[in-house]
Amino acid sequence: MMKNPEERIPEEVAPEVLELASRYYTEQTQGYYSAELIAAGQEVDIPVEFIQQAIQDVKQREQEKQAAEQQSAKFRQKVLMIGAGVVAAFAVWTGWTYNSMQSSGNRVDAAWAQVENQLQRRANLIPNLVNVTQAYATQEQELVALLERSRQTYLQAATPTEKAEATAQVNQAIDSFSKYAAANPQLQSSQLFTNLQYELTGTENRLAVERMRYNQAVQTHNQKIQTFPNLLVANMFGFEKQEFFPATGDFK
Template structure:
């Protein structure tokens, strides 16, 4: 009681008065069973029917409360399950996306390895002839295009230029017996062949990872969540490699 007799903060006074008024209204509008029976007798309704009606109404209210509790529990369960599913699915998307990125990094390593062979091809070409400026220029430009590419799409396009330049070099070397007899050229042929094999393997692994990722985000209902979270279909690496 001492707490009630203490000062009431001004900021809670409106809320206190509102709640008190509501409680008073609810209490003043309540009727006792005897009052209802009396009202029923005035309407010539027997008391037992009034009692029965009171019991039915109370039972219905209890059932409604139970139904609301069940619905609340079901709703909370659905929300919890949806949240768990969303988190699990997001983690799955992220995991597959990370695998795709890792596999692409391996592809890039091998593409970079091949691009780094071009200066050696240029040196071999220049060592045996001073008249193949076109091949030298083509090799140098293709390597520069690859080094300037940033996105996977740009790198795939630049790879085509590297392939074309190396193919021109291979055609030139096939008709130059003096060049073919050199040890440096022979070593480069082994390097080119080995790099092409590594690229083929890493490209296959990358495409497998992309396929798994794309299938995961395209399946319903994953596709709905993927679209909302910004996970997009990734392209396959279809660039053709050169023939060693």
């Protein structure tokens, strides 16, 4: 019974109240009391104990059904929680893997910058070689042109592959100069040539070290992005395999 029959119900909730009351009434009128079922059973000669047993069995089945539904709901909730945990773990792993690949890529870039520094230093020695050649052999215009052309090719190179190709041309030009110097005692005796030889040797040694460090960084990076399951993240974010920088003497 309502505590306050004079209480006014807002108009917007009145339809909902009526619908719910109708459902309650239907459920009540469509049901039977135990006494009614027993009386109906006696009319067809069914003993009371069987009616009571049937009522208990039906109640038990309803309880089992509700328990199974509750268990199923708990299982679905558990599956959802596990799924959410897996998604969260995958997101954390993806973020960590991305950062790791980004760091290895940055190390490759930093190592390549050191290689470029030594290549640039080496290319910058070519004008000095030109000056020495012109000072001691003005007729060696072909050698001068080869030196200048190799330096220009290097300055125009951008990628590691292009740098390697340009470096091969620089090597050829420097080798030609060294052969010419070996056949020119006057040039070998000059202090300028001695200083250049010293700088070239030092640059070659530093270049070999930086090339090795760069290739090690490239190998680590490439292995990281090409192994499963890391390659899933690499493909997702567009990480690409980096190029090795071959030894200048090995480049073909």
